Amino acid sequence: MNFNRAVIKVGSALVAPTIDGCSGKYTLAIAQFITKCHQQGKEIILVSSGGVAAGRTVIQHGSPKLSSATKKAMASVGQMQMMANWQRFFDRPCSQILITQNDLADRQRFISIQETIQIQLANGVLPIVNENDTVTTEDLTIGDNDNLAALVAQACEADSLFILSDIDGVFTKDPKVNDDAVLIPNIDKITDEIYAMAGTSRNHLATGGMKTKIQAAEKAVEHGITTYIINGTKSEVFASLIAQVNPGTRFAADTDIITAKKHWLKHTLKSQGQIVLDKGAVNAVLNKGASLLPAGIKSVNKRFKAGDAIELINAVDNSVIAKGISLYSHHDLKRIMGKHSNDITSILGHEKGDVVVHRDDMVIL
Numbered sequence: 253m254n255f256n257r258a259v260i261k262v263g264s265a266l267v268a269p270t271i272d273g274c275s276g277k278y279t280l281a282i283a284q285f286i287t288k289c290h291q292q293g294k295e296i297i298l299v300s301s302g303g304v305a306a307g308r309t310v311i312q313h314g315s316p317k318l319s320s321a322t323k324k325a326m327a328s329v330g331q332m333q334m335m336a337n338w339q340r341f342f343d344r345p346c347s348q349i350l351i352t353q354n355d356l357a358d359r360q361r362f363i364s365i366q367e368t369i370q371i372q373l374a375n376g377v378l379p380i381v382n383e384n385d386t387v388t389t390e391d392l393t394i395g396d397n398d399n400l401a402a403l404v405a406q407a408c409e410a411d412s413l414f415i416l417s418d419i420d421g422v423f424t425k426d427p428k429v430n431d432d433a434v435l436i437p438n439i440d441k442i443t444d445e446i447y448a449m450a451g452t453s454r455n456h457l458a459t460g461g462m463k464t465k466i467q468a469a470e471k472a473v474e475h476g477i478t479t480y481i482i483n484g485t486k487s488e489v490f491a492s493l494i495a496q497v498n499p500g501t502r503f504a505a506d507t508d509i510i511t512a513k514k515h516w517l518k519h520t521l522k523s524q525g526q527i528v529l530d531k532g533a534v535n536a537v538l539n540k541g542a543s544l545l546p547a548g549i550k551s552v553n554k555r556f557k558a559g560d561a562i563e564l565i566n567a568v569d570n571s572v573i574a575k576g577i578s579l580y581s582h583h584d585l586k587r588i589m590g591k592h593s594n595d596i597t598s599i600l601g602h603e604k605g606d607v608v609v610h611r612d613d614m615v616i617l
């Protein structure tokens with residue numbers, strides 16, 4: 253899977269698919285996917301809806317149209333069930349983070365949220381974020397968490413955002429009424445036409461199941477975060493993601509932002525060590541835009557930690573060909589260099605992914 257840190261947003265329809273509240277019907281497959289990501293050394297932040305849907309059975313309500321206060325009362329009690337429904341699938345601890353969009357708009361609160369999530373990720377915790385519905389002054393609407401997830405993805409510097417719901421992605425027409433509607437696998441630029449295809453518009457008064465998801469994608473890609481809209485009711489989509497096949501609609505991250513990241517990597521970050529590459533790896537990195545795998549490493553110089561910047565050296569002439577962020581420490585690299593990626597777990601007893609330096613975390617010099 254081509255990401256290191258992702259926000260996965262799960263909609264109410266997946267968490268509490270029936271009137272009986274939370275269930276494992278869809279969340280089990282999602283939790284298994286998250287566990288697979290963890291096993292590959294990836295970091296996940298879950299943004300989960302379902303508070304209102306889970307609390308429906310507890311709070312008395314007459315008409316199907318719920319007042320804002322009733323929904324908040326439901327959300328607050330349902331939140332407990334939603335958290336418990338997730339925690340039962342994980343051996344690692346889950347944390348509950350309740351925030352509002354206003355919190356993320358306040359610089360100091362933004363940093364506080366960012367620090368909390370960073371420390372939790374470093375300690376193997378799965379952060380589970382939801383809107384703090386009790387204190388929001390706006391009416392609660394389905395889709396608020398789509399936008400919240402995009403803001404959380406920015407706060408925790410995720411490289412990817414997965415929006416899981418019960419629809420396959422963005423179609424050329426409404427697939428419910430048009431047999432000839434076709435799923436759009438890749439969207440490079442979000443235009444008014446894209447909103448129109450999804451049966452909605454940029455107008456803030458417009459409604460539509462896709463609108464908030466496209467809005468969220470728009471917010472995320474502007475910050476260099478690749479975004480996917482995926483059908484989380486189909487367990488096979490997770491197998492596709494693991495096989496690096498896009499099962500839904502993928503919104504390409506704004507490359508200017510990635511360029512800015514590479515600029516920072518090249519000019520600001522200090523290299524802590526060096527990795528010497530064989531001929532094949534030099535060719536793959538320079539000519540194929542590939543990530544660096546352990547098999548192509550001949551030697552490792554100096555001491556560095558996982559996450560430190562390092563220089564990639566061509567063994568033939570000792571020239572520096574690239575600079576990148578190593579996912580493994582010098583100590584671990586000395587043990588896996590020259591080995592196949594499949595052997596990483598058996599050698600180290602853990603795995604942080606198949607690659608040593610991901611191409612997105614690398615700048616060619």
Ligand code: GLU
Nearest residue numbers: 301302303304395396397
């Ligand atoms: N915070 C709401 C809940 O937990 C969900 C909002 C949304 O679905 O976007 O029910």
